[in-house]
Amino acid sequence: MTTPVDTVVVGATGAVGAAMLQVLADRGFPVGRLRVVASSRSAGGKVTFRGRELTLEAPSAEVFRGSRLALFSAGASVSREWGPVAAREGCLVVDNSSAFRMDPEVPLVVPEVNPQRIPSPPRGIIANPNCSTIQLMVALKPLHDAAGLEHVVVSTYQAISGKGARAVAEFDTQVRALLQGEPPPVSVLPGVLAGNLLCDWKHEPNGFSEEELKMVAESQKILELPGLRVSPTCVRVPVRNAHSESVWARFSRPLGREEALAVLRRAPGVLVSDAIGPGKHPQPREVSGQDEVFVGRVREDLGDPQALSLWVVGDNLRKGAATNAVQIAERYFQA
Numbered sequence: 001m002t003t004p005v006d007t008v009v010v011g012a013t014g015a016v017g018a019a020m021l022q023v024l025a026d027r028g029f030p031v032g033r034l035r036v037v038a039s040s041r042s043a044g045g046k047v048t049f050r051g052r053e054l055t056l057e058a059p060s061a062e063v064f065r066g067s068r069l070a071l072f073s074a075g076a077s078v079s080r081e082w083g084p085v086a087a088r089e090g091c092l093v094v095d096n097s098s099a100f101r102m103d104p105e106v107p108l109v110v111p112e113v114n115p116q117r118i119p120s121p122p123r124g125i126i127a128n129p130n131c132s133t134i135q136l137m138v139a140l141k142p143l144h145d146a147a148g149l150e151h152v153v154v155s156t157y158q159a160i161s162g163k164g165a166r167a168v169a170e171f172d173t174q175v176r177a178l179l180q181g182e183p184p185p186v187s188v189l190p191g192v193l194a195g196n197l198l199c200d201w202k203h204e205p206n207g208f209s210e211e212e213l214k215m216v217a218e219s220q221k222i223l224e225l226p227g228l229r230v231s232p233t234c235v236r237v238p239v240r241n242a243h244s245e246s247v248w249a250r251f252s253r254p255l256g257r258e259e260a261l262a263v264l265r266r267a268p269g270v271l272v273s274d275a276i277g278p279g280k281h282p283q284p285r286e287v288s289g290q291d292e293v294f295v296g297r298v299r300e301d302l303g304d305p306q307a308l309s310l311w312v313v314g315d316n317l318r319k320g321a322a323t324n325a326v327q328i329a330e331r332y333f334q335a
């Protein structure tokens with residue numbers, strides 16, 4: 001793939017936007033002219049791409065004119081307002097927000113799982129799933145193909161960067177304040193995360209958080225299994241980057257550890273760590289900065305021969321957002 005693709009990155013100053021610029025460079029994506037967009041507060045400021053300074057612009061129809069790719073990571077309201085504008089201006093829009101994920105006319109894509117949904121998106125928009133869903137899908141799809149997935153119970157250990165650049169900065173300030181015996185500031189996060197755990201998403205009347213319900217609906221859409229049972233619990237942990245997940249999955253037939261490991265070793269985008277012992281599981285500190293989804297601690301359930309437990313770790317800013325988006329663009333422009 002060598003033809004230059006004129007590209008717009010929306011949300012370029014954010015946690016995902018910074019990863020997007022890095023991933024475009026790391027993967028050698030053939031970026032032609034690059035325009036970078038953030039809020040009007042940042043317009044006129046600079047970001048760097050491949051050693052070159054670029055000037056930030058506020059969103060406008062003109063920003064997208066003449067480009068072929070727009071990578072959005074500026075939140076759902078920005079995507080709702082400007083995504084269709086960018087598509088009308090001729091861009092393929094790959095959107096990291098939740099704005100279009102459940103739109104029946106918008107494919108929800110993890111390239112290792114459902115690449116067949118990439119060509120000819122009806123609205124010119126392809127949605128990236130939620131970061132927790134992406135890594136879960138990369139790990140479970142090959143096992144589903146082998147043995148038929150029936151029920152997933154997943155608990156997440158989600159990194160602070162998943163809540164954006166300001167949350168990471170606030171966490172650092174909280175740690176410094178606690179060390180100095182001062183009250184930790186709380187404004188972006190809903191409480192003190194230093195030395196603590198938080199469920200920091202909006203909750204629905206049924207007691208589930210928005211994040212948990214996204215994992216259910218998005219998994220069902222991506223796998224095209226509307227009846228799939230998904231039972232999630234999402235938790236924010238004081239880890240800077242890379243989400244971890246404890247996954248229990250039940251299949252339509254027994255699937256032993258060795259067979260599951262063999263399936264996972266062949267699976268695209270998965271790195272298997274089958275070492276057993278303290279500290280030998282995939283860890284967010286090692287996985288941060290990597291594009292693969294790491295799977296370890298594969299265990300046969302002690303009471304149910306049709307169930308397995310797994311430990312799944314992925315970089316939420318890269319595979320959970322930027323890498324997934326760039327992989328979609330790579331496939332789209334290769335077609």
Ligand SMILES: NC(=O)c1ccc[n+]([C@@H]2O[C@H](COP(=O)([O-])OP(=O)(O)OC[C@H]3O[C@@H](n4cnc5c(N)ncnc54)[C@H](OP(=O)(O)O)[C@@H]3O)[C@@H](O)[C@H]2O)c1
Pocket residue numbers: 010011012013014015016017037038039040041042043059072073074075076078096097098129130131161162163164165166316317320321
């Ligand atoms: N963080 C993750 O791990 C992750 C993973 C998957 C998906 N996502 C999704 O990706 C999106 C961005 O997340 P993030 O974590 O990168 O957030 P973030 O660090 O808070 O960055 C938000 C970005 O959006 C820009 N922005 C805000 N209002 C804008 C406006 N009116 N017009 C144009 N740009 C505007 C900000 O620009 P300023 O600097 O000018 O404010 C900044 O560049 C969200 O929808 C999030 O749900 C995040």
